[in-house]
Amino acid sequence: MAVTILKGTVVSAPALGKLSIWENGYLIAENGVITGVFPTLPEQYAGAPVEDFGDALILQSFADLHLHAPQYPMLGMGMDLPLLDWLNAYAFPTEARFADPDYARAVYGQLARELVENGTTRVCMFSSLHREATLILMEELEKAGVTGYVGKVNMDRNSLPGVLEETTEDSMRETLRWLDECQDLRYIKPILTPRFTPSCTNELMAFLGKLSAERDLPVQSHLSENTSEIEWVRQLHPDCQQYWETYAKYGLWNSRTIMAHCVWSDQRERQAMAEAGVTMVHCADSNQNLCSGVAPVRTMLKEGVRVALGSDIAGGDHLSMFDVTAAALRASKARRILDGWETDLLTVPEAWYLATSGGAAYFGEQPGFAPGDPLHAIVLDDSALPQPHPLTPAERLERCVYRRQSGAIRAVWSAGRKVYTAE
Numbered sequence: 001m002a003v004t005i006l007k008g009t010v011v012s013a014p015a016l017g018k019l020s021i022w023e024n025g026y027l028i029a030e031n032g033v034i035t036g037v038f039p040t041l042p043e044q045y046a047g048a049p050v051e052d053f054g055d056a057l058i059l060q061s062f063a064d065l066h067l068h069a070p071q072y073p074m075l076g077m078g079m080d081l082p083l084l085d086w087l088n089a090y091a092f093p094t095e096a097r098f099a100d101p102d103y104a105r106a107v108y109g110q111l112a113r114e115l116v117e118n119g120t121t122r123v124c125m126f127s128s129l130h131r132e133a134t135l136i137l138m139e140e141l142e143k144a145g146v147t148g149y150v151g152k153v154n155m156d157r158n159s160l161p162g163v164l165e166e167t168t169e170d171s172m173r174e175t176l177r178w179l180d181e182c183q184d185l186r187y188i189k190p191i192l193t194p195r196f197t198p199s200c201t202n203e204l205m206a207f208l209g210k211l212s213a214e215r216d217l218p219v220q221s222h223l224s225e226n227t228s229e230i231e232w233v234r235q236l237h238p239d240c241q242q243y244w245e246t247y248a249k250y251g252l253w254n255s256r257t258i259m260a261h262c263v264w265s266d267q268r269e270r271q272a273m274a275e276a277g278v279t280m281v282h283c284a285d286s287n288q289n290l291c292s293g294v295a296p297v298r299t300m301l302k303e304g305v306r307v308a309l310g311s312d313i314a315g316g317d318h319l320s321m322f323d324v325t326a327a328a329l330r331a332s333k334a335r336r337i338l339d340g341w342e343t344d345l346l347t348v349p350e351a352w353y354l355a356t357s358g359g360a361a362y363f364g365e366q367p368g369f370a371p372g373d374p375l376h377a378i379v380l381d382d383s384a385l386p387q388p389h390p391l392t393p394a395e396r397l398e399r400c401v402y403r404r405q406s407g408a409i410r411a412v413w414s415a416g417r418k419v420y421t422a423e
């Protein structure tokens with residue numbers, strides 16, 4: 001049996017707002033599956049090799065539940081327009097480049113490596129509408145050691161004619177072909193991905209809902225990101241009282257559904273999310289960059305909505321989930337100010353939970369380093385930061401969230417495998 005024993009300052013997020021801390025603790029996995037965290041080395045492991053990281057922090061790795069792989073080439077650029085104009089001016093032309101498989105291979109290999117180096121080991125990711133490039137993306141992620149879901153995007157209306165478009169027939173046929181072709185991958189699985197309601201005809205939505213039910217496939221999309229988008233959806237679906245119902249009526253609204261943004265979801269829409277068990281992905285950077293708004297994330301948690309975090313590259317400008325976590329913290333404070341100081345802000349342990357355990361929950365994992373779950377962990381060396389006086393592990397974690405240091409991640413485990421070691 002293969003035993004992994006990591007020694008250091010182990011910090012995990014076993015519940016919203018709570019940190020468990022073991023100084024000089026042992027995080028142990030057998031055949032890649034966590035058996036527990038122990039204050040001393042259990043007798044049964046005496047003599048087994050221990051990877052001793054000294055005082056370094058051993059943390060859960062990140063889950064990034066919303067990002068657009070084909071927007072990686074424009075990361076950090078072109079964020080001066082609101083959503084709908086931004087899609088046509090920047091996002092769609094950039095995604096169109098992925099008709100070229102060689103381009104896709106080069107870009108996606110780089111993206112996959114950067115994710116792992118930054119400690120992101122679980123993703124729910126949008127590809128482009130291109131079947132071949134989507135398969136390449138899945139292969140490159142799997143090769144780098146990332147786990148999770150990737151979706152070929154469906155968009156058969158309101159796209160960019162002559163640049164990025166597919167017919168309803170193309171969209172259905174290519175989706176079925178893609179599902180056949182990606183069956184042999186082990187760590188990266190398919191997720192159905194209607195881009196958002198304005199991009200998909202009713203016929204395509206009905207097809208995807210039926211496919212999801214028949215093949216037990218999860219679904220990801222966007223919801224209530226921007227007020228012009230919401231108004232557009234209202235015109236397209238006058239029969240639906242609210243945006244979420246345009247997904248629900250086609251069978252795309254259940255406990256395996258991921259909805260990004262939900263900035264403008266009101267109490268009724270939030271209740272529909274909580275009742276269905278939909279996971280809301282909070283993308284604070286993107287919401288600010290595209291002037292979409294400030295999602296009421298703390299209120300959603302209070303109301304029992306499942307919440308995770310997303311980098312949403314390239315509306316978001318940071319791939320590192322340390323930065324994404326800090327952005328979520330700041331956004332919760334902006335929300336509090338806008339709410340006349342009547343709503344709570346996110347605490348650091350709460351935001352840390354969302355970035356790790358909150359996202360892992362979507363994959364059926366327990367929060368924290370729970371026995372029985374696959375080992376997803378990072379070793380974080382914060383010794384390059386100033387050390388004028390001793391800090392508690394919780395203080396060290398807080399400082400690392402706000403003061404991300406490039407190169408501080410020394411090693412990464414994903415689904416039990418060591419997938420990265422710093423030079």
Ligand SMILES: [Zn+2]
Nearest residue numbers: 068222260312
């Ligand atoms: Zn998005």
